Amino acid sequence: MSVASNPYAPNVADLVSNVRNFQIIESTLREGEQFANAFFDTEKKIEIAKALDEFGADYIELTSPVASEQSRKDCEAICKLGLKSKILTHIRCHMDDAKVAVETGVDGVDVVIGTSKFLRQYSHGKDMNYIAKTAVDVIEFVKSKGLEIRFSSEDSFRSDIVDLLNIYKTVDQIGVNRVGIADTVGCANPRQVYELVRSLKNVVNCDIECHFHDDTGCAIGNAYTALEAGARLIDTCVLGIGERNGIVPLGGFMARMIVSAPDYVKSKYNLKKLRDLETLVAEAVEVNLPFNNPITGFCAFTHKAGIHAKAILANPSTYEILNPEDFGITRYIHFANRLTGWNAVKSRCEQLNLHLTDDQIKELTRKIKQMGDIRPLGIDDVDSVIKQFHAEL
Ligand SMILES: CC(=O)SCCNC(=O)CCNC(=O)[C@H](O)C(C)(C)COP(=O)(O)OP(=O)(O)OC[C@H]1O[C@@H](n2cnc3c(N)ncnc32)[C@H](O)[C@@H]1OP(=O)(O)O
Ligand SMILES: O=C(O)CCC(=O)C(=O)O
Ligand SMILES: [Zn+2]
Known part of the structure; x- marks a missing residue:
């Protein structure tokens, strides 16, 4: 640069x-x-x-x-x-x-x-x-x-x-x-x-x-x-x-x-x-890597809020000043939570090779948010919801 x-x-x-x-x-x-x-x-x-x-x-x-x-x-x-x-x-x-x-x-x-x-x-x-x-x-x-x-x-x-x-x-x-x-x-x-x-x-x-x-x-x-x-x-x-x-x-x-x-x-x-x-x-020295360690903290390249996730998917520089690839690390878009948005859910569906229309993804996102209002969600939980939603279409 x-x-x-x-x-x-x-x-x-x-x-x-x-x-x-x-x-x-x-x-x-x-x-x-x-x-x-x-x-x-x-x-x-x-x-x-x-x-x-x-x-x-x-x-x-x-x-x-x-x-x-x-x-x-x-x-x-x-x-x-x-x-x-x-x-x-x-x-x-x-x-x-x-x-x-x-x-x-x-x-x-x-x-x-x-x-x-x-x-x-x-x-x-x-x-x-x-x-x-x-x-x-x-x-x-x-x-x-x-x-x-x-x-x-x-x-x-x-x-x-x-x-x-x-x-x-x-x-x-x-x-x-x-x-x-x-x-x-x-x-x-x-x-x-x-x-x-x-x-x-x-x-x-x-x-x-x-x-x-x-x-x-x-x-x-x-x-x-x-x-x-x-x-x-x-x-x-x-x-x-x-x-x-x-x-x-x-x-x-x-x-x-x-x-x-x-x-x-x-x-x-x-x-x-x-x-x-x-x-x-x-x-x-018998310590853990600090959760908020620059670069290697477990969530240093995790993006959670829907607004962030959408922009990151479009261009990672929107919310990253460091490029994880420089350090051999991959970024992660969090989708299993109530702050997610339909763009993050769409990206997850694509990773799972499931084709849904944008309207269907928006409906699916509403379901995920309802679940996320009740309790913390795991990736497997939400993947099951996505797969079931797709199967029922
Ligand atoms: C800020 C820092 O981190 S500096 C680096 C710190 N590193 C270390 O301390 C290395 C590990 N230290 C040690 O193994 C030991 O302290 C030793 C071997 C260096 C010295 O051990 P001892 O002789 O038993 O002395 P002790 O550790 O109790 O006290 C430090 C001695 O060094 C002297 N001293 C301290 N700083 C200095 C210095 N920069 N230059 C010269 N002498 C110094 C002190 O006067 C004291 O000597 P005294 O007690 O005979 O008057
Ligand atoms: O040698 C130095 O410059 C620093 C020594 C030291 O560890 C310190 O002063 O904290
Ligand atoms: Zn020092």
Whole structure:
């Protein structure tokens, strides 16, 4: 679809936008492991890593190798798989962690440290001078090993803006590959995201990555806005799992991005793998796919009200901004309920290979509605009514 024909495409006047040039740092095997229900054994981690690779994740981020002995071994095992996705591990801003990380075989290291007053006081107790000095040491060390390195401030949106811009400027000057902004507590709104990313863009040359928690329901919107403001990479987790209620969900983010950048998204990501990937992770962490999940929720492409059904049958774009075929999913026109209309019933008759005139279908529709006034209807119920009506003609 050309930009001119897509009103949801990035604004052509906005030269900093990366809406059509973003990358995904898939963190199901790092942030996702921090989800309350998550326990991934080695086999499951490998299965998920392979599935993320097949989907086309640009990067796969893994739990810190210092978290436990098995975490380190799993990290090494995933690095040996030879996946197309680049493999990252995630560590504290500390030389001890960095020394372990660079020996695992990863392509890059994501370093993080809290910069808000809450985290400086209650998490690690370090001031900004210490943070800057340690960050420089860790970055130079990781770079000296020939690996990619990202520096991120935890709790960025509750950090002092001058502190933030100073530390990012410092790490950019010594050649960090990316800097990251993290909305660790999910407090940011899209306007604040836009402003912070734009301010950061003015002081660094490297790429900007963003990490958004969903405590207040803004994660996907914030991610999109960050790209508009010039961020390049977004952290996601399958189904949005993570600490508390998690971060940007991969599927929902794909839904948002395919509307704005259809050619880019379709050429880069294997969207037909999304449902299997979500099912794999849902089973691993013992949750159901949410009923209202974008794309894969059980009713995401079900049309019920008669007015909708008629228009959808004429042209699916009337009530669908996403095309289910892009994701290997089929749409469903609900006809077994009292909100149905004769167009939906006609379509069902055609599926059943029963020929009725329009007037007959309208009469049949009245019958279905009468039944639907009394109780919820099943498809088999209504199919029997249709077949009996036809037989009696
Ligand atoms: C917002 C996020 O999601 S950040 C990523 C979170 N990921 C993890 O926590 C990975 C899993 N964590 C773990 O396995 C453990 O917490 C470990 C191995 C990292 C550390 O374990 P412990 O040494 O037993 O410390 P504990 O977890 O109780 O406390 C965290 C320690 O890290 C220090 N710390 C916290 N953040 C940072 C940071 N970004 N950089 C450097 N040090 C930090 C704290 O000061 C504290 O050290 P202290 O108690 O010795 O003063
Ligand atoms: O490393 C990062 O950028 C983010 C760390 C994290 O999970 C968070 O701050 O919520
Ligand atoms: Zn997080």
